[in-house]
Amino acid sequence: MTVRPADSTAPRPGPVTRIRVRQMSASGVRDRRDDLATEEPLEIRLTAGDESRTVAITMRTPGADFELAAGFLHGEGVAGAGDIAAIGYCTDADLEPEARYNTVTVRLAAPRLPDIPQLERHFVTSSACGVCGTASLDALRGRCAPLADTSRLTVSPEVLYGLPHRLRQAQGVFGRTGGLHAAGLFTADGTLVTAREDVGRHNAVDKLVGWALLNGRLPLAEHVLLVSGRSSYEIMQKALAAGVQLVCAVSAPSSLAVDLAREFGLTLVGFLRDERFNIYSGAERITA
Numbered sequence: 001m002t003v004r005p006a007d008s009t010a011p012r013p014g015p016v017t018r019i020r021v022r023q024m025s026a027s028g029v030r031d032r033r034d035d036l037a038t039e040e041p042l043e044i045r046l047t048a049g050d051e052s053r054t055v056a057i058t059m060r061t062p063g064a065d066f067e068l069a070a071g072f073l074h075g076e077g078v079a080g081a082g083d084i085a086a087i088g089y090c091t092d093a094d095l096e097p098e099a100r101y102n103t104v105t106v107r108l109a110a111p112r113l114p115d116i117p118q119l120e121r122h123f124v125t126s127s128a129c130g131v132c133g134t135a136s137l138d139a140l141r142g143r144c145a146p147l148a149d150t151s152r153l154t155v156s157p158e159v160l161y162g163l164p165h166r167l168r169q170a171q172g173v174f175g176r177t178g179g180l181h182a183a184g185l186f187t188a189d190g191t192l193v194t195a196r197e198d199v200g201r202h203n204a205v206d207k208l209v210g211w212a213l214l215n216g217r218l219p220l221a222e223h224v225l226l227v228s229g230r231s232s233y234e235i236m237q238k239a240l241a242a243g244v245q246l247v248c249a250v251s252a253p254s255s256l257a258v259d260l261a262r263e264f265g266l267t268l269v270g271f272l273r274d275e276r277f278n279i280y281s282g283a284e285r286i287t288a
Contacts, residue, residue: 014062015180015197017035018033043104044104049111051112051113055073061180061198062101064210066104067211068203069087069210070213071207071211074210074242077143080213082109085109087105087106087107089103090105137259140260144241147264153188154285155286157287160277163224166190167182167226171228173197181197181198181201181228182196185208186224194208218243223244225248226247227248229251230251230253231247231254231270236261240264245285249270249272267283268281
């Protein structure tokens with residue numbers, strides 16, 4: 001697979017935007033610098049042969065954009081590890097230079113774009129974890145099977161207790177801005193493999209899955225996924241597609257996230273904080 005750089009002369013957005021603010025408190029008023037988490041659109045274009053189509057527009061924090069595109073396409077069943085021939089920032093002449101770092105083109109190895117229903121519309125997503133793929137369990141059943149638990153993955157409560165702190169230590173941009181979600185990938189003994197940050201929790205998961213895909217690490221059956229917010233249907237769908245068997249969240253799951261976990265054999269842990277958690281599905285993977 002080829003990774004293409006963009007025009008080096010174009011301004012590249014970073015994960016942090018600096019502004020001036022006026023701070024008011026009981027002790028007085030002062031003007032100071034503030035760091036914000038950058039939020040900008042990312043357009044994902046899919047090409048094959050002479051065909052090209054925009055398949056997603058999502059609001060994200062710049063950084064790991066190729067991973068985000070690859071992870072999104074994998075989670076939606078559009079492209080697997082062997083399907084991507086090249087990925088890079090778009091250099092089309094119709095784009096302004098400053099927009100090139102906000103447009104990623106993924107070229108497939110196939111001679112034409114796949115004829116699947118998802119490509120008949122754009123996935124217009126938001127950083128608030130809105131609709132970003134298949135919208136029902138019925139649609140998911142058509143392309144995903146329940147997990148085959150061949151890894152015999154088990155994790156102790158003591159290991160889970162320590163994961164939020166380890167993820168928080170890896171959140172460098174959050175430490176500066178206080179405004180980002182995170183997703184972390186851990187081994188069964190609690191070792192952090194890698195973490196990603198984004199204004200959208202589902203984007204952070206896509207970046208993790210994309211990292212695994214581009215580095216030949218899928219499926220992730222031997223790993224634990226931790227997200228910094230709540231667990232939604234979209235996050236569970238992406239975890240299932242990546243082969244993750246144990247998903248943890250520091251906040252609550254949605255009802256559809258629990259339904260998905262129970263039907264497809266995932267372990268789902270919620271409210272993982274202050275050395276406690278709830279198990280909503282798959283308790284057999286948590287040792288007593």
